[in-house]
Amino acid sequence: MTDVCMQLAGLARKHGVPGLELEEEWSRTQEVTATEDGSLGCSSSELAQRYVRTAGDHVGYARSEDASEPLEDLAARAVAEAGAVDLSDPAGMLARPRVGEAGAGRNPELEEADVAAMTAMARRCVGRLTDVAGEHSTIECMVRHYACARRVSNSEGLSRLAEHAHYMVRMTYIAFGKGEQHWVQCRSFAPSLDDVDVTELVGRTKLAGEASLDGGTVETGDYPVVISRDVMNQVLVGMWSVFGAEKVATGQSFLAGKLGSRVASPALGLAETAEPAFGGPGCLGIDCEGVVHGASSIVEKGTFVRPVSNLEWAVKMGLPSSTANANRRDSLGRIVPNDVFTAPGNLYVVPGTEDLDGLVAKAGDGVYLTDISDIYHSFSFASGGVSTPCRGVRIRNGKLAEPISAVAWSDSLQSLFANVVACGNAVAWFDMEDLGALWCGSPDVLVSSMHLAAAEL
Amino acid sequence: MAFSSSIMDSTSWVDPALEALSLPLGRGADFSELYFEDNVQTRLSHDGSQISASSVTHMHGAGLYLMSGTETRYGYTNGTDAASLRRLAEGLGSMVPWRVEAPVSTVQPVTEITYEPANPILRNPDEVPTADKKAMLDQAIAIAHAYSPKVVDAHADYQDRMQDVAVLNSEGTFSRERRVVTTLRFFVTVSDGVKSSGNWTNYSFAAGFEALDSEEALRQIVEPTVQTALDGLVAKPIKAGYMPVVVDSGTFIHEDCGHPLESTHLKGGVFAGLVGQQVASPLVTVCDGGVIPGYVGTNAMSDEGVPSATNVLIEDGVLRNYMIDRLGSRQLGMPQTAAGRRQDYRFAPVARMTNTYVRRGTTPTEDIIPSVDYGLYVREVGGGNVDPVTGKFNFLASSGNIIEHGELTDPISNVNMSGRSIDALKRVAAVGDRYFRDTGALCGADSGLIYVTAFMPRILIDGMQVG
Known part of the structure; x- marks a missing residue:
């Protein structure tokens, strides 16, 4: 038993609670941003925080960012909070099985960010797009280095440490025209800057950016649609919680x-992954409850096989284990600190075999969707309804044609899931920065029919 | 436990802060600011049958904001000792070259101001027994179930926040303030056995626990939340088209012209350069100001240390001013307007709204709906977005009715409205003579989630794209 575990055990005895668990998290973020006019921006942040929660008949949480606050005081606060809770600990928190071996950092070298290399990368990416930038558009590239360490310890002797670091390159393309402005962002994550596929990222940004403006509309009706990987990621961020255990x-x-039932076309698979390259909380090694990250199928060949869950909801639903999706919104994000809740680590649409050209060719006469405007209010979780303005490129004779921008996607998620024909072969990853722990990935997805409505402004 | 923080209770941290402020001034920056924050938030979650979680959070840290001309940098740390602040200041100041390096300058002597709380607090949340908070949540859940047997899930979160902030900058500002916010979030799902419908609402108050401490107060929150979900079960589609729209919800003005009038979004924007020009119907006067006691956008000062004041943005349809933060002031050459706001120390301040409202007009409120032959009545705007540069907006009417022959008929649910800021403002054909209640909410933008209110009288817009 580590010293921290012994200290927690002693505090649990002192306060008369069955157990205490401590999560410690440290993170450092450094960013360099280059714009096409040659200017550079930067930011730097460091955050250390601790969480204590009680086990037993009542669960209370206490969190502190004040490093000078003794663990004893933090534990006392958690115990005081626990006094408010009615719930018998539904999952026997400390007794819940933590699946897997002790977390080992997937990228344990939390090296200092290479600011010079980040600056060079940002300038290089912007330079690759300056040929399309001009009076009708601006280009920006942000390179971020993120390093994080997490340790979960409890009074039963659990002590797991995980460390992770990655780079993110995010390109922003802002287009202007006909009294409109529209911006698109595309991202790439990698353990090192050498692993970033600049050509792919720049090409994707250029295509989405150029498609974003000055488009026409389509006649209201049902169309075959190729949903771009970036749009599909926004859809996942907006609606992932329909797969959430709660x-x-x-x-x-x-x-x-519908658990165990067919909820989608057999061509659709949805899974969690612990692959280290993608940058989300799922790469860290352990979740906020100390459960080791692994691979979990959520939808397998169209069948809803298990919900996204943490330990509490896994036990409440009688599931064999958590999917290691206990997160806090502070993890890798910046929103209001929160208790443990369920959120995607690296939730992704399982890729298929077709490339984008192949999907577009299969669509024949349809639409390539490159942007939706409002992921926050577009989905009804209870009914599955979808309503959002969107943009894209018309597909004619299996080829990309003219841009369209005055279109609304007005349909349902049930219909989207049911009509998936094929998934592309390359996954893009996405972090919803202002939502914190929501990380998703998707390839381009072809659906046989989506209801699009002409919009007129 | 009574809340106390080093920010309000001591000044031992000021000298290390002044040292940190001075470091970037010798390395290219012409302005430096530290924003210190200590806050304690408590939260109780009710899962519909019992309290399922209870937590307390202590946030503590400082954000460093640097400027050279109109170039900015931001960084933060929650190590607020002298060494941590020095490391942040040295790193951020020299991480990449400034485009234009300002001459070396020094920190001006500081003048300390500690503000009295801007809002009356009758029951400090940290002095309210947890049992009272639990009882309030139990009562809220009971009200929902009593209101309709179709409620299949009702759960709620209670949250309070005691926040101490201090702004210290190189121009000699040293201002401190304590802020208190109390919030109830209510979630409901209803079902008629075939269809399901859900709704949630966030009610935030710049007040203590007294804001939630009566059955009547809870009814005013819970029953409309449930009713909107019930309306979703029987909602009818509205015939899409261009039609008159009657709006009671202040979210409309928040999105329609609030965001586009923030200096952060002015460059090339729809309101840029239009001060003194007619941008709205002469019936429309729009103000913003963090000075209305009890309203959750109210604070004694901005998050850049500027004292709060009422800012008339549009007067009788004429654009008078913008909401302007320090950076916007430099960019526009106009005075700051106490608009610099941020979620917490981890965010750089940007120009944001506080309490935004349309002034009352003269049309009797009850006469507005009867004046419409066919149109949309919007009770609640569930959300929306606006491109602040182009003014193009898209709102979701989460609650309302179809208007036929001057009367409210079928309820609607989640109907899209779209248009452009100035076009919609110029089409305001009537402004009612009384205000509708505002709920206080969180607004998300560049500097995170901040508490705002938005309210207005009933207004008639004589044409807008619906559906």
């Missing part, structure tokens, strides 16, 4: 009662 268990998701 919404499924409480009837807030239209997938309630």
Whole structure:
């Protein structure tokens, strides 16, 4: 037993609670941003925080960013909070099995960011797009280095440490025209800057950026649609919680009662991955409850096989284990600090074999969707309804044609899931920065039919 | 436990802060600011049958904001000792070259101001027994179930925040303030056995626990939340098209012209360079100001240390001013307007709204709906977005009705409205004579989630794209 575990055990005895668990998290973020006019920006941040929670009949949480606050005081606060809780600890928190071996850092060298290399990369990416930038568009590239360490210890002797670091390159393309402005962002994550595929990232940004403006519309109707990987990621961020254990268990998701049932076309798979390259909380090695990250299928060949869950909801739903999706919004994000909740680590649409050209060719006469405008208010979790303005490129005779921008996607998620024909072969990853722990990935996805409505402004 | 923080209770941290402020001034920056924050938030979650979680969070840290002309940098740390602040200041100041390096300058002597709380607090949340908070949540859940047997899930979160902030900058500002916010979030799902419908609302108050401490106060939150979800079960589609729209929700003005009037979004924007020009119907006067006691956008000072004041943005349809933060002031050559706001120390301040409202007009509120032959009545705007540069907006009417022959008929749910800021403002054909209640909410933008209110009287827009 480590010293921290012994200290927690002693504090648990002192306060008369069955157990205490401590999560310590440290992170450092450094960013360099280059714009096409040659200017550079930067930011730097460092955050250390601790969480204590109680086990037993009542669960209370206490969190502190004040390093000078003794662990004894933090534990006392958690115990005081626990006094407010009615719930018998539904999962026997400390007794819940932590699946897998002790977390080992997937990228244990939390090296200092290479600011010079970051600056060079940012300038290089911007330089690759300056030929399309001009009076109708501007280009920006941000390179971020993120390093994080997490340790989960408890009074039962659990002590797991995980470390992770990655780079993210994010390109922003802002287009102007006909009294409109529109911006698109594309991202790439990698353990080192050498692993970033600049050509792919620049090409994707250019295509989405150029498609974003001055488009026409389509006649209202049902079309074959290729949903770009970046749009599909936004869809996942907006609606992932319909697969979350809490919404499924409480009837807030239209997938309630559908566990084990066919909810999508056999061409659709949805899974969590612990692959280290992608940068999300799922790469860290352990989640906020100390469960080791691994691979979990959520939707397998169209069948809803298990919900995204943490330990608490896994036990409440009678599932064999957590999917290691216990997160806090502070993990890798910046929103209001929160208790442990369920959120994607690296939730992704399982890729297929076709490249984008192949999907577009299969669509024949349809639309390539490159942007949706409002992921926050577009989805109804209970009914599955979708309503959002969107943009893209018309597909004619299996080839990309003219841009369209005055279109609304007005349909349902059930229909989207049911109509998936094929998934592309390359996954792009996405972090919803202002939502913190929501990380998703997707390839381009071809659906046989999506209802699009002409919009007129 | 009574809340106390080093920010309000001592000044031992000031000298290390002044040293940190001085470091970037010798390395290219012409302005430096430290924003210190200590806050304690408590939260109780009710899962519908019992309290399922209870937590307390202590946030503590400082954000460093640097400027050279209109070039900015931001960094933060929650190590607020002298060494941590020095490391942040040295690193951020020299991480990459400044485009234009300012001459070496020094920190001006500081003048300390400690503000009295801007909002009356009758029951400090940290002095309210947890049992009272639990009882309030139990009561809220009970009200939902009593309101309709179709409620299949109702759960709620209670949250309070005691926040101490201090702004210290190289121009000699040293201002401190304590802020208190109390919030109830209510979530409901209803079902008629075939269809399901959900809704949630966030009510935030710049007040203590007294804001939630009565059955009547809870009814005013819970029952409309449930009713909107119930309306979703029987909602009818509205015939899409261009039609008159009657709006009661202040979210409309927040999105329509609030965001586009923030200096952060002015460059090339739809309101840029239009001060003194007619941008709205002469019936429309729009103000913003963190000075209305009890409203959750109210604070004694901005997050850049500027004292709060009322800012008339549009007066009788004429654009008078913008919401301007320090950076915007430099960019526009106009005075700051106490608009610099941020979620917490981890965010650089940007120009944001506080309490935004349309002044009352003269049309009797009850006369507005009868004046419409066919159109949309919007009780609640569930959300929306606006491109602040182009003014193009898209709102979701989460609650309302179809208007037929001057009367409210079928309820609607989640209907899209779209248009452009100035076009919609110029089409305001009537402004009612009384305000509708605002709920206080979180607004998300460049500097994170901040508490704002937005309210207005009933207004009639004589044409807008619906559906």
